[in-house]
Amino acid sequence: MSVVVKWGRERLHFSLPPPTAKLAQLRHEIAEYTQLPEHSFKLIHAGAVMKDDNAPISAYCIKPGSTIALIGGGEPLPPAPSKASSVRKEKAPRTEESTISQIRSELDKVRSTLRPDVDSFLTALKPSSALDGPSPALSAHPPKSASAAVSTTQPSADMQQEHVRLGEMLLQSLLRLDAITAEGEWEDARRERKGAVKEVQALLDRLDGGWRARARS
Numbered sequence: 212m213s214v215v216v217k218w219g220r221e222r223l224h225f226s227l228p229p230p231t232a233k234l235a236q237l238r239h240e241i242a243e244y245t246q247l248p249e250h251s252f253k254l255i256h257a258g259a260v261m262k263d264d265n266a267p268i269s270a271y272c273i274k275p276g277s278t279i280a281l282i283g284g285g286e287p288l289p290p291a292p293s294k295a296s297s298v299r300k301e302k303a304p305r306t307e308e309s310t311i312s313q314i315r316s317e318l319d320k321v322r323s324t325l326r327p328d329v330d331s332f333l334t335a336l337k338p339s340s341a342l343d344g345p346s347p348a349l350s351a352h353p354p355k356s357a358s359a360a361v362s363t364t365q366p367s368a369d370m371q372q373e374h375v376r377l378g379e380m381l382l383q384s385l386l387r388l389d390a391i392t393a394e395g396e397w398e399d400a401r402r403e404r405k406g407a408v409k410e411v412q413a414l415l416d417r418l419d420g421g422w423r424a425r426a427r428s
Contacts, residue, residue, distance in 0.1 A: 212275035220375050230269035234261055252283040258412035260389045280382050307397040318407040321384050332373055333421040374422050381415040
């Protein structure tokens, strides 16, 4: 039994630890294999960042065949905020309204840029109408060669790169949404963030589902 760790273009397979094993054990195995510092990357499962390394993997509903996304590891750490920026933050405290605005801004970016790209990508993945069956006007033509048939069903390298790009962009959006905290009694902000995460995750599932279906066709 194993789990799949998606790291950029690579799909790595790791043995699934016992349900009672801590997430730190799986993180350690991934760090050893990838040669990344253990705390330099984030692990994402089902659209949520797995933050607590001391929690058992069963708490994150990780099962055989689950896919975990690895994000980070190569990006430099953000610089520490200066005293001046800290003063500015104190003068302009976060409010529920500003938090909701931040969530909606992130979701609007996904809707205006990534969703059209995903729709176009999935449309391009669909077989041409010629593959659905020969029309009467074309039935007299000889069938295509085997090499031509393969070229129409197998995704090109450009399509593979686009799939990776879109998947990484959506995961980055999920990370940014996860980093937006809803303080105290901010029920509206929490509801807004939950809906945004659900929408972006659904778009990511559509992307991966279309890619897998194309690969099986």
